[in-house]
Amino acid sequence: MAQYSRISGSVGLITLKSPPVNALSAVVRQGIVDTVEKALSDPKVKSVVICGQNGIFCGGADIKEFAGNMSGPPLVPIIHAIEAANKPMVAAIEGIALGGGLELALGCHYRVAHAKARLGLPEVTLGLLPAAGGSQRLPRLIGVPAALDLITTGRHVTAAEALQLGIVDQVTDHKTVDVAVKLALSVAGKPLDARRISTYLCPPLSALDPLFEEVMQKVRQRARGAIAPIACVQAVRAAAALPYAQGMEREKELMATLFTSGQARALQYSFFAQRAVSKWSTPSGARWDTSTPRPVHKVAVIGLGTMGRGIAVALAQAGLSVVTVEPQEKQLMEAKQAVSGMLERGAKKRGVAPPLNNITYNSNIQAVADVDLVIEAVFEDMALKKKVFQQLSVVCKPGTFLCTNTSALDVDQLASQTRTPELVVGMHFFAPANVMKLLEVVYGPRSSPQALATAMQLGKKIGKVSVAVGNCRGFVGNRMLKPYIEQAFFLLEEGATPELVDRALEEFGFSMGIFKVSDLSGLDVGWRVRKGDGLAEPRATGQSARIREGRRYSPLGDLLCEQGRFGQKTGRGWYQYSKPGGREPSSDPWFHSFLKEYRAKHGLVPRAIDHQEVLERCLYALINEGFRILEDGIAAGPEDIDVIYLFGYGWPSYRGGPMFYAGMVGLPKVLDRLEHYYQAHPDVPYLQPCTLLRRLVASGSPPVHKWREVIKKLHSQL
Numbered sequence: 221m222a223q224y225s226r227i228s229g230s231v232g233l234i235t236l237k238s239p240p241v242n243a244l245s246a247v248v249r250q251g252i253v254d255t256v257e258k259a260l261s262d263p264k265v266k267s268v269v270i271c272g273q274n275g276i277f278c279g280g281a282d283i284k285e286f287a288g289n290m291s292g293p294p295l296v297p298i299i300h301a302i303e304a305a306n307k308p309m310v311a312a313i314e315g316i317a318l319g320g321g322l323e324l325a326l327g328c329h330y331r332v333a334h335a336k337a338r339l340g341l342p343e344v345t346l347g348l349l350p351a352a353g354g355s356q357r358l359p360r361l362i363g364v365p366a367a368l369d370l371i372t373t374g375r376h377v378t379a380a381e382a383l384q385l386g387i388v389d390q391v392t393d394h395k396t397v398d399v400a401v402k403l404a405l406s407v408a409g410k411p412l413d414a415r416r417i418s419t420y421l422c423p424p425l426s427a428l429d430p431l432f433e434e435v436m437q438k439v440r441q442r443a444r445g446a447i448a449p450i451a452c453v454q455a456v457r458a459a460a461a462l463p464y465a466q467g468m469e470r471e472k473e474l475m476a477t478l479f480t481s482g483q484a485r486a487l488q489y490s491f492f493a494q495r496a497v498s499k500w501s502t503p504s505g506a507r508w509d510t511s512t513p514r515p516v517h518k519v520a521v522i523g524l525g526t527m528g529r530g531i532a533v534a535l536a537q538a539g540l541s542v543v544t545v546e547p548q549e550k551q552l553m554e555a556k557q558a559v560s561g562m563l564e565r566g567a568k569k570r571g572v573a574p575p576l577n578n579i580t581y582n583s584n585i586q587a588v589a590d591v592d593l594v595i596e597a598v599f600e601d602m603a604l605k606k607k608v609f610q611q612l613s614v615v616c617k618p619g620t621f622l623c624t625n626t627s628a629l630d631v632d633q634l635a636s637q638t639r640t641p642e643l644v645v646g647m648h649f650f651a652p653a654n655v656m657k658l659l660e661v662v663y664g665p666r667s668s669p670q671a672l673a674t675a676m677q678l679g680k681k682i683g684k685v686s687v688a689v690g691n692c693r694g695f696v697g698n699r700m701l702k703p704y705i706e707q708a709f710f711l712l713e714e715g716a717t718p719e720l721v722d723r724a725l726e727e728f729g730f731s732m733g734i735f736k737v738s739d740l741s742g743l744d745v746g747w748r749v750r751k752g753d754g755l756a757e758p759r760a761t762g763q764s765a766r767i768r769e770g771r772r773y774s775p776l777g778d779l780l781c782e783q784g785r786f787g788q789k790t791g792r793g794w795y796q797y798s799k800p801g802g803r804e805p806s807s808d809p810w811f812h813s814f815l816k817e818y819r820a821k822h823g824l825v826p827r828a829i830d831h832q833e834v835l836e837r838c839l840y841a842l843i844n845e846g847f848r849i850l851e852d853g854i855a856a857g858p859e860d861i862d863v864i865y866l867f868g869y870g871w872p873s874y875r876g877g878p879m880f881y882a883g884m885v886g887l888p889k890v891l892d893r894l895e896h897y898y899q900a901h902p903d904v905p906y907l908q909p910c911t912l913l914r915r916l917v918a919s920g921s922p923p924v925h926k927w928r929e930v931i932k933k934l935h936s937q938l
C-alpha cells in the first residue's frame with residue numbers, strides 16, 4: 221500500500237509500504253494512484269515527496285507477480301501521471317531504488333538520495349529490460365554510453381556515483397525525507413517543463429551508429445546466448461533515435477518478447493532459488509530458523525596452497541582476523557607474498573586500504589589455539605587430512621568449529637579423528653576461492669545444527685552463496701560432474717572430437733567446453749583420483765581395457781596423462797598450446813591421429829555425432845545424477861542443486877540450473893532420452909533413469925517448485 225499525509229503545511233508525503241523492500245505490487249501501485257490523485261487535488265498541497273518506509277525507497281516491481289496474471293494498474297501510466305503533474309514531485313531515496321523503483325524516481329521532477337543509497341536498473345539480471353520508461357528516460361538524463369553501461373549490466377551505483385552521473389540532484393547524510401521536504405518547499409510553484417525527463421533529447425553523440433555496433437558486439441560476446449542484454453541495447457538505441465512516445469512503443473514491444481521468454485522465467489527462478497538456499501534444512505530435521513549460529517571473529521586457515529590462499533584472502537577482506545599455518549618456512553614466505561599481493565590488488569580495485577594486518581602467518585599449528593573456527597585446506601589426501609584433524613582436536617580451544625575444504629573426501633571420517641565430531645563440517649570452496657561465489661557447506665551425520673548454521677553464516681559474511689549439502693563422494697557439484705565428464709569421454713570414443721563436444725556445450729551457454737576446462741584445471745587432477753580409486757592402471761588391450769568393475773570405462777584421460785599431457789600447464793592436453801602455460805587452445809593433429817589409432821585398436825567404428833546428442837548425453841546424465849542426489853537426500857531441493865551449478869560450475873544463468881532446465885525441456889523427454897541411451901549403452905549405469913525422475917513423470921511432471929512434495933513422499937515410502 222501507499223500512505224498519504226500532509227507535512228510542513230504544503231507538502232504531500234506519499235510513503236510506500238510493502239515489506240521487506242517496498243516492491244511495487246498491485247496494491248502498492250493502486251496506492252500510488254490513489255495518493256497521487258489526493259495530493260494533486262488538494263489545493264493546500266504545493267509539492268509532493270515520495271519515499272518508502274523503513275529506510276528503503278523501493279526494490280522495483282514485485283518479482284513474485286511475474287509468474288501469475290498481472291492485475292492492478294500498470295506502472296507506465298502511473299509514472300507518466302507523476303511526470304505530468306503540475307506540482308513538483310520529489311523522490312526521497314533511502315536504501316535502494318532499483319528497477320521500477322528507480323523508474324518511479326526518474327518520473328519525479330527531483331531526486332534526493334541518502335549517501336548510503338544504491339540505485340540501479342537490474343532488470344537485465346531477471347531476463348527483462350527497464351520497461352517502465354527506464355530505457356527511455358535514463359539515456360535522456362545521463363547520456364547513451366553511461367545508460368548503456370547501467371542497463372546492460374544491471375549494476376548498482378552508489379549515491380555518489382549517481383550524483384556524478386546526474387541521476388540524482390542531491391545526496392545527503394541527514395534524514396533524506398527532511399531534505400526532500402525542504403527541497404519540495406523551495407521548488408513549489410516553479411516551472412516544471414525543464415524537469416520532465418521524457419521531453420529531453422539524448423545528449424548528442426557524433427558517431428552513434430559505430431558506438432551501438434561496438435556495444436552490441438561486446439554485449440553479444442558477454443551475453444553468450446542471453447537475449448535480455450541485446451534487447452536492452454535495442455531499447456536504448458530507440459531512445460537515441462526516436463521521439464519519446466515511439467521509443468516507449470519499442471520498449472514495450474521488446475519487453476513483451478522478453479517477458480514471456482523461458483530465459484526470464486529461468487533468471488527469476490534463480491533469483492528466488494538463491495534466497496531459498498539460505499533457508500536450509502537437513503533430513504534429520506535441523507533448520508535455519510531453529511539453529512543458532514555462534515559468532516566467529518577469528519578463523520584459522522591450515523595450508524597455504526592455491527585454495528588456502530584464496531580462502532585467507534576472502535576471510536581477511538570480510539574483516540575477519542585470520543591465522544594462517546603452513547609448516548614449511550619457504551612455502552610460508554611465498555604464500556605471504558602472494559596473499560599480500562592479492563589483498564593489495566583487491567583493495568586497489570575497491571579503492572580501500574588492503575587489510576594486510578588482518579592476517580598472521582605461522583609455521584606452528586599451536587598458533588590456532590584461540591581461534592573460533594578452523595578451515596583445513598591442505599593437499600587432498602585423506603591420511604594427511606586425518607593427521608591435521610587429530611592435531612587440531614588437541615590444539616584448539618574447546619568449542620572450536622573444525623571445517624575441511626575437501627572437494628570430495630568423507631567429512632565423517634575426518635570428524636571421527638576428533639573428540640568433537642559434532643563441531644566438524646565441510647566448507648568446500650571453489651577456485652579461486654576469493655572470487656568464486658559458491659560455498660558447499662557439508663554436514664556429516666554427526667555435525668551439529670549449530671556447526672552447520674555457523675558455517676552457513678560465515679559463508680554469508682564473506683559474500684558467498686552458501687548451500688548446505690549432505691556428505692557423499694563429491695558432495696553435489698563434483699558428484700554430478702562425474703557422469704557428465706564420463707559421457708564426454710565416451711563420445712570421443714564413438715566419433716566426436718574435443719572441438720565438437722566443446723562447441724556444443726559453448727553454444728548451450730557454458731563459457732568453456734568440458735575439454736577446455738579439463739586442460740585449464742589439469743588432467744592430472746582427475747588422473748590422481750582415478751589412480752587412488754584403482755581405476756587408472758593400464759590394462760590388457762581389447763574390450764577389458766575399457767571395462768572397470770563391470771562398467772564401461774574410458775582410459776583416454778589416463779593415456780594422455782601417461783604421455784605427460786596435463787593440459788595448459790604442459791602446453792598439451794586435449795588441445796595444444798603455443799607453450800606450457802599458454803591459454804589459447806588450438807586443435808592438435810597429434811591428438812586426432814592418436815584418437816584414430818585408439819579407436820582402431822579397440823575396434824571402435826566412429827559414427828557421426830551431432831550437437832543434440834552431445835547435449836543430451838552429457839547434460840541428461842548430469843541431471844539424472846541430480847535426481848539421485850535428491851532421492852538420497854544429499855540436497856534438500858532442486859534449488860540447492862541449481863544454485864550450486866549456477867555459481868560454481870558456469871551453468872548459463874538464463875537456463876536456470878540443471879534441474880530447472882530439465883523441467884523446461886520436459887521431464888518425460890529427459891526420461892525418454894535417458895531410456896533410449898541406456899538401452900544403447902547398458903554398461904553405463906549413469907544413464908539408467910532413476911526412481912525420482914520416473915516418479916515425477918508418473919505424477920504428471922509437476923513444476924520444479926512442487927518437486928519437494930514428491931521427494932517427501934518418496935522418502936516416506938523408503
Ligand SMILES: CCC/C=C/C(=O)SCCNC(=O)CCNC(=O)[C@H](O)C(C)(C)COP(=O)([O-])OP(=O)([O-])OC[C@H]1O[C@@H](n2cnc3c(N)ncnc32)[C@H](O)[C@@H]1OP(=O)([O-])[O-]
Pocket residue numbers: 240241243279280281282283284295316318319320321342343346348349350351352492495496
Ligand atoms: C514494467 C515493470 C518493469 C520493472 C521491472 C522491475 O522492477 S524488475 C525488479 C527489479 N528489482 C530487482 O531486481 C531487485 C531485486 N532485489 C534485490 O536485488 C535484493 O533483494 C535487494 C538488494 C533489494 C535486497 O537485498 P538483501 O540481501 O537485503 O535481501 P534479500 O535479497 O534476501 O531480499 C529480502 C526479501 O525480499 C524479497 N525481494 C527482494 N526484492 C524483491 C522484489 N523486487 N520483488 C519481490 N520480492 C523481492 C526477497 O525475495 C527476499 O524475500 P524472502 O526470501 O525474505 O522471502
